[in-house]
Amino acid sequence: MPTMLEVTGLNHRYGSGDGAHVAVKDLSFSVDAGQLACIVGPSGCGKSTLLRCIAGLIPPTDGSVSLHGDAVNGVPDDLAVVFQDYSRSLFPWLTVARNVEFPLRWRKLGKQERAERAQEALDAVGLSGVGRKFPWQLSGGMQQRVSIARALASKPALLIMDEPFASVDAQTRFELEDLLRRVQREQRTTILLVTHDIDESVYLGDRVLVLSKSPATIVADLPVDLPADRDQIATRESAKFVALRGEVARLLQTVPAKQAAPEQQADEDVATADAAEWTATEEAATENAGSAKETSH
Amino acid sequence: MTQVTERATRLRSQAVAGLSGFARTWLVFIGAVVVWEVATRLAESVFFPPPTEIVSTALQLWFSGPASQLFLSDVVFDHILPSLGRCLAGWAIAVILGVGLGTALGRSRTGMDYVGPLFAFFRAIPPPTLVPVFMVLFGLGPGMQVATIIFGAIWPVLLNTVDGVRAVDSVKVDTARSFRTPTPYWIGMVVLPAALPKIFAGLRLSLSISLILMVVSELIGSLNGIGHELISAQRAFEFPLMWTWIVLLGILGFGLNSLLLAAERRVLRWQPNRNNDG
Numbered sequence: 001m002p003t004m005l006e007v008t009g010l011n012h013r014y015g016s017g018d019g020a021h022v023a024v025k026d027l028s029f030s031v032d033a034g035q036l037a038c039i040v041g042p043s044g045c046g047k048s049t050l051l052r053c054i055a056g057l058i059p060p061t062d063g064s065v066s067l068h069g070d071a072v073n074g075v076p077d078d079l080a081v082v083f084q085d086y087s088r089s090l091f092p093w094l095t096v097a098r099n100v101e102f103p104l105r106w107r108k109l110g111k112q113e114r115a116e117r118a119q120e121a122l123d124a125v126g127l128s129g130v131g132r133k134f135p136w137q138l139s140g141g142m143q144q145r146v147s148i149a150r151a152l153a154s155k156p157a158l159l160i161m162d163e164p165f166a167s168v169d170a171q172t173r174f175e176l177e178d179l180l181r182r183v184q185r186e187q188r189t190t191i192l193l194v195t196h197d198i199d200e201s202v203y204l205g206d207r208v209l210v211l212s213k214s215p216a217t218i219v220a221d222l223p224v225d226l227p228a229d230r231d232q233i234a235t236r237e238s239a240k241f242v243a244l245r246g247e248v249a250r251l252l253q254t255v256p257a258k259q260a261a262p263e264q265q266a267d268e269d270v271a272t273a274d275a276a277e278w279t280a281t282e283e284a285a286t287e288n289a290g291s292a293k294e295t296s297h
Numbered sequence: 298m299t300q301v302t303e304r305a306t307r308l309r310s311q312a313v314a315g316l317s318g319f320a321r322t323w324l325v326f327i328g329a330v331v332v333w334e335v336a337t338r339l340a341e342s343v344f345f346p347p348p349t350e351i352v353s354t355a356l357q358l359w360f361s362g363p364a365s366q367l368f369l370s371d372v373v374f375d376h377i378l379p380s381l382g383r384c385l386a387g388w389a390i391a392v393i394l395g396v397g398l399g400t401a402l403g404r405s406r407t408g409m410d411y412v413g414p415l416f417a418f419f420r421a422i423p424p425p426t427l428v429p430v431f432m433v434l435f436g437l438g439p440g441m442q443v444a445t446i447i448f449g450a451i452w453p454v455l456l457n458t459v460d461g462v463r464a465v466d467s468v469k470v471d472t473a474r475s476f477r478t479p480t481p482y483w484i485g486m487v488v489l490p491a492a493l494p495k496i497f498a499g500l501r502l503s504l505s506i507s508l509i510l511m512v513v514s515e516l517i518g519s520l521n522g523i524g525h526e527l528i529s530a531q532r533a534f535e536f537p538l539m540w541t542w543i544v545l546l547g548i549l550g551f552g553l554n555s556l557l558l559a560a561e562r563r564v565l566r567w568q569p570n571r572n573n574d575g
Contacts, residue, residue: 057474057475075474075477077477080475081471081475083468083471083472088466088469089469091469092569093490093491093493094486102476103478106479106482134567134569136569
């Protein structure tokens, strides 16, 4: 399998000098074409920053990202991102069909062809009859399926998903996980999915990359040798699954052993790291909002 | 059978709801007109003619034309339509300039820092006071009136547009960027729709300002128009005629605002909190 995504020596630091916060530190990995790779890490470890660097939304401080061999410098052409917050990511003023057509608008496609591709994408996620509705008329799980359809309609070389199922209830999450695996295998999409849910990373992934606490580095790269056809009940009961999830959990737990501090101290560390990343991301977002006019083309 | 009865009941309750809704909307208005009629008839003041007299004057004034003009009198063509034309032209130019400039300034990072104080200063000047200035610049005529309307009506549109286009949700910004949305699509399909609720609030305000400035500019310096006729009637002590023009202004303001509200309901029907019965 050819390599689709290659991340080499990625570093990202917010601010400079003593107040600098290192969110991502010397991170390298690659994802093969057609693979579904899950990145799992503790909250506040810099996952969002990592994804934003890979998607080209923010430039890394150091290191390089390349997509099918081309260096990523700004947002690449054939990339799509599914965000956690579907209700904020979908455009409420567009109907479901028009939301899905959105990334096709400026491509050289006839109106007919564009509508057909959007319909195909909606069919793929099991939302055939809702094209004329507005997103807010659908349930949360359906809304997230719309944003998955929108991402698929653009036929991306790489689909990046940032905690896509963290905002839906458990039942819906199971449905969406199975849907994602089915669609990924049907369309042979390369997916990089970030989650903080250990079970989800093992259940979904062909491979699990375990991140350390902030600053994020990769502490383990585990192949998931579960059968390709997975079942929410049987797979989760299987010895392999249990062993893998145990291994990932252990890796995540032992990571903060960098200092023999009491537990409370460690918690505070996480809290400050969380806060730092959050503020940094917010700042970056505001900046982006300001400069989006200049940079969006 | 039961279905038919249910349907009849539903229809009846809808009719009752419609009637009571109508009553709620218009009861106080009709009551006020009746009180006005009674009070003016009792007072018998020449300055306050009763509404019925105002209405008969208005009918005589506006609808006494020949059939070839759809029975509209020359007054309509000489005064009402020119006034309306200037009002709407000034408003339309203010809207185009306001939305265009507002979008550019709102999406630029530093634009408002430069022009903010200037805008605050200009906005603070009561626009009617600029009528003398525009009279010197453009002379008596439509140019002066349209200029006054533009200058007064542009600020609510401009400042609301700036506010609206700035408030685009950060996740939507990221979504658009992750699809490499080209600028025209970014502005047309994301920024402006996101700002539309705010822009419409500005449009409503600027429309009523346009109407006010239309009259004020005509009161001060004009050779025709509703304001000109209003002040002429007052100077000739023709009070029913004067009141006719005042009532017309009320009707125009109400009508224009209703049209704008209908347009807003249509354009913003995607908003979840809007009632979706239409």
